[in-house]
Amino acid sequence: MILRAGGYLTYYMPGRKKALRMRLPAARPLAEILTDLQIPLAEVDLVAVNRVLADLDVLVQDEDEVTIYSSVNGG
């Protein structure tokens, strides 16, 4: 899978990279993957899997492209 971070979630990504390619031998809930990566779930406002909005408990497949977004504010 490809995991992309939007907004300030890039801060929590390994190496502060915008995107990360991961091997997923089997489908896993996104929340578990993010927890393993030490990305705080409380800061995740939106999730998109293959550009379709989803929840943190969505099952992610190896071929998926997942984007997580922080909340967005003004200014």
Added chain:
Amino acid sequence: MYGTSAKILRVDLTQREIRTEILPEDFYRLYPGGKALAGYILLNEMKAGVDPFSPENVLVIANGLLTGAPVSTATRYIVSARSPLTLGYGESEAGGFWGPELKMAGFEAVVVKGRASEPLYLWIHDGEAELKSASHLWGRLTAEVQEAIRAELGDEKIRVLQIGPAGEKLVRFAGLTNDLRHFNGRNGLGAVMGSKNLRAVAVRGSQRYQSFAADPEALMALGRKLAKGVKENPISWDLQDKGTLGIVEPMNAGGILPTRNFRQGAFEAVDEVKWDAYEKQLLTARRSCYACAVRCKREVAVNGRVSEYGGPEYETLGAFGPNCGISDLQAIAQANELCNAYMLDSISTGATISFAMECFEHGLLTLKDTGGIDLRFGNAQAMLAMVEMIARREGLGDLLAEGSRRAAEKIGGDAAFFAMQVKGQELAMHEPRGKYNVGMGYAISEIGADHLVVAHDTALVNPESLQFKGATALGITKALPARSFGREKMEHFYTLERWNSLEKVIGYCFFGPTPRSYIAVEDVITSINAASGWSLSVEDALLIGERATNMARIFNLREGFTRKDDTLPERLFQGLENGSLQGCALPRDEFEESLSILYALKGWDPQTGIPTSEKLRALSLDWAAVMLPQG
């Protein structure tokens, strides 16, 4: 008195007289700069009903208590007058270097009255001030004027605050710029300055803020802590990394990216305008305001050359990009340059062009009206042509220079529906149908649709998030959905509005304090007390913010504003056409009910929105009671 020189420079352009006034400490404690000082002066030194373009309008430029302090993001000053766009209390704040330089020159504020018989500029330097001819500067672009003033006065480090040709032409949303990159964009205050024949205020000073501070060591220690802390907080780190542009993609995903005049919440070409594209196509460097560790400013290349006007920020990109249906980043950057060279508010300019595009697509404006320009959504060249026509008041630009509300009245038909404005000021690039308190802020703000009234709803939806935890020190205890109204949500609003208003009084940027960014409530209070020698609590500080908001409210009530002006464009009560919030609309009944609740929380009559005598007393604003409408 600490934290301030307490000196105001008073300029009468008609008489060509300048004098200095020193404020007493008991006064300054109630009105410690910025929005509070401006509100007091406007209420007490200008009568109701003054034509914004008459010599009787009073222009106030005011630093906050902390402006120029060695503390990250304490850079802001405000410009205030009766707004020609809204005809109400006018205010626009900016950062940069000009406010701190004014402080170093020995002044907290400049109050300008009258009208000069010929173009002038004001030159302030280390406790002295003089008026100089600006006839040779009139009509010239802002970069030329800055260079000319610095050359004339023989100092490249002079900070120049100025209007541009759009302000001279009295475009109702003309603004001011300092250093060509920092803008008092909103409310048309550049046109007020233009009406006074005042082109610029140049400043140079040699004092240091530490010489004003009660406890300079404590202030310096806090400054060091905040300089380090910016990289340790994901929100401020992100602002440093991407500037304000980092929100484009998440907003699109959330269905709250204003697109095609707020008809839609998602832009199909977002990949062409989001941060990744900006970074690749435009970015050349990152810059900062005075002593600010966040460094959210961006430098860009436009058509192969580095722009002297800085790069578009989110609001500008949103207004000329998705909201005009345009994905050409170079064109957006060019529009940003044009706005800054002529000195137009990029939000109102882009939003007014977006309004005109929708009128054009509905046949309310024709090729004859536009001078043959095909003013459809997505036409970048048409957008650029229209920016220049507005700035010069040429052709259709002369009508659009009046702002979307006045233009709609002239155009007639359904045009009023397409004018996305409140109190005459165009909406910023934030979609209320996904953030209800942003909508409430647009409605109730004294300056018209303003997006900086409160921290946006999305900051307070998760009790475990950093932003929510930051806000708990303000007394916020319960997370609430972004798309909700009601009593608890209005309690959020009431607290956050006082906090944001405090920032506008003391000189902090919206991108400094929590919950929007990284500076803790405790640190904000520490900075105020270290600078001033006072012992303010959080509640004391909130009261200062509330007092300022109430003075602005009283100004509007005195001008005849009523509850019906605290409203929103009709379109927002209808569903979004696309995106993840497709079909979502603001609930009208809940909005009206919540407005009454908010009035009551603020100590205002729940039906009329007029502050009660008890509230005025609590705010030490008894003197303003006679200014309120009777009955």
